[in-house]
Amino acid sequence: MLHKPLDSKRDEIRLVTILPGECDDEISCTxxxxxxxxxxxxxALSYCxxxxxxxxxxxxxxxxxxxxxxxxxxxxxxxxSEFATWWIDAICIDQKNLEEKREQLPLIGSIYRKAIATVAWLGEESRVSHxxxxxxxRLWQEERQLSVEKEATRETNDGVFRSRNPPLVPVGERDAVAALLELLLRPYWKRELASSHAVKILCGGHRTDWxxxxxALQRLKNSYSVRVTRHNAFxxxxxxxxxxxxxxSNRPLHFVDAIARSQASLATEAHDRLFALINLCYNGKEFIxxxxxxxxxxxxxCEITMAAITSFKSLDVIVFLGSSTISYRGPAWQPQWLYSTPRWATLPDKRRLDYLLGKRKLWESCTTKSPASSYSVTKRWNASQDSRPSLQLSGSVLSVKGFIVDSIFQLTSSLDGRPGGCSAEFSRHNETKLRPYQARNATPSSNREITDRIFKLFFDMGAS
Structure with a gap:
């Protein structure tokens, strides 16, 4: 019997010792x-x-x-390697014993935190990994050199330091940048690295620190901006x-925020994608x-959705995060917690998430001070004020109580960039409204003028 019972009262885990051997020898462990x-x-070993x-x-x-x-x-x-003793999930947890998996799950965060370091295995190297x-x-050495210069200047010049920004990544490094982005595309990058004390990256024979x-990623972001930040793996x-x-930093993390950040997770089992977040969040136990x-x-x-409604004390989580074009077996009103959808990716949806998490006020005011056009806009998003939802769940049907305000006569397609529909009409209207501005003055003189034109564009649209 390979996996003998663990003593959960003592927070027991299993460890693997990898025995040394030659290249052609079989892998032997205890x-x-x-x-x-x-x-x-x-x-600890982390791998796909x-x-x-x-x-x-x-x-x-x-x-x-x-x-x-x-x-x-x-x-x-x-x-x-110099370390022989490892924690490896596939070996140290009996994957066929669901009860043991359930008992070990609360310990996972501690296992990674208490490890000397976590080695992130990306797989064997490709022809461009080097x-x-x-x-x-190179970028790491440049960063360290800047730190040394800064410290030396502080010591010799009474703390006065004229900082020089790190140099941009040269255009000639294009092949290396492409190789790095290819590295990020590998089916690995896991959330368990968040709990690790120190992380070592290993790809074939190549090594580096987290x-x-x-x-390197920050330097790429500064040098190539949108072109790399839109890269999903990045x-x-x-x-x-x-x-x-x-x-x-012991910064509290909400469970829904953690799910939103983890839509690209590649956990093998659907349950693991959600269970892995419990110990990363201050309120994980409230949801699971x-x-x-x-x-x-x-x-x-479904239980996560109901917990979210209780946590936010409103049905906003359904309005803001529910529904998608991607097929899903759950009820239509339920957010798709396990899928990477546009509902989690666009800037407007990130604003919705911020609103749910209390990072945005319930109302926002914006007033322009331009002499040519002075107007004030106030957006109020809290018509229900402090009332709480009255609801009942029966199977997959969610029944709610409320006041009938009006009836919806017609629905149009959304402005989410899907082909055709309202987005195409918006593009044509946008082009028509901008043409007079472009003819009069192709280059706005200030950021305020740019903002003013944008407001004029949208208010003109609303009036037309």
């Missing part, structure tokens, strides 16, 4: 039990499982154990960095009190 209360010394149906044999306590190809590749790279890691190293990677890694920053792998995912998502 497994042992330790208590987190005893502060054991170990490293890959296709669970395609496995290769390794030996665990002299017994055959099926490991995914990507895990075996990582073990081959790690077995002769370009990416060379770029990361700090060096984030410096944004996902920056989201992980936000998780890390929140964790290290007891993780249950036997619970239907549709039922779990």
């Amino acid at each position: 497994i042992s039990h330790v208590s987190l209360l005893d502060s054991p010394q170990y490293m 499982w890959g296709d669970a149906r395609k496995t290769e044999d390794i030996y665990l306590n002299n017994q055959v154990f099926p490991a995914t190809a990507n895990l075996k590749a990582a073990l081959l790279r790690l077995r002769n 370009l990416a890691f060379s770029l990361i190293e 700090s060096a990677l984030t410096v 944004s996902h890694v920056l989201n992980i960095q936000r998780f890390r920053r929140d964790a290290t 009190p007891v993780p249950d792998y036997n619970q239907e995912i549709e039922e779990l998502c």
Whole structure:
């Protein structure tokens, strides 16, 4: 029996010791039990499982154990490293024992926090990986040199330092930048890095620190702006960095905010995508009190929605985050917690999320001071004031009580950029309204004039 029962009262976990060997030797490991209360010394491995149906044999306590190809590749790279003892989820948790998975889940955050470091295995290197890691190293060294110069100047000139901004990434580094973005596209980047004390990036034989990677990404952002920040993989890694920053600064994180940041997560199981967030949030237990792998995912998502309604004390979570063009088995009124949809990606939807999380006021005023046009606009979003929703859930049907204000006569398509419909009409109208401004003065003289023209455009549209 490979996986003997763990003592949950002592916060027991399993650790794997990778035995040394030659290149052609089979992977051999031993497994042992330790208590987190005893502060054991170990490293943690974070990796993408890959296709669970395609496995290769390794030996665990002299017994055959099926490991995914990507895990075996990582073990081959790690077995002769300076650290021999590791926590590896696929081995250290009995994946067939749902009760054990449920008991181990609350410990995952502590496991990564208490590890000496977490090694993020990206897989074997490609033919251009060396370009990416060379770029990361150069940018990291430049950043360190700037820090040294700043400190030296502070010591010799009574703290006076004329800072020079880090240089932009040269255009000649285009191939290296492309290689780095390709690295970010790998099916890895996981949220568990948020809890880790220190993170080492490993790709084949190339290594770097998480700090060096984030410096490189920030430099790319400063140099290439929109072209890289719109890159999905780029944004996902920056989201992980936000998780890390929140964790290290003890900044409270709302469960819904964590879900919004994690839409690109590649957790193998749908349950794991949600359960992994519980320990990252201050109110995770309010949304998922007891993780249950036997619970239907549709039922779990429904309970999360009802918890969100209770948390926000309104139905706004349905209005702002519900509905999408992507097929979903749950009820239409339920937000799609497990899917990456436009509802989580656009700037207006980020504003909606900020509003739900209390980061935006219930009303906003904007007044222009231009002599040519003076007007005041006030947006009020809280017609229900302090009232609470009255609702009842029966199966997948949510019944609510309220006042009938009016009837909807007709619905148009939305301004979300979908082909045709209102967005095309808006584009034509936009072009027509801007043409007189472009003919009169192609280059606005100030930011205020630009703002003034935008307001004129939209108010003119409303009046027409």
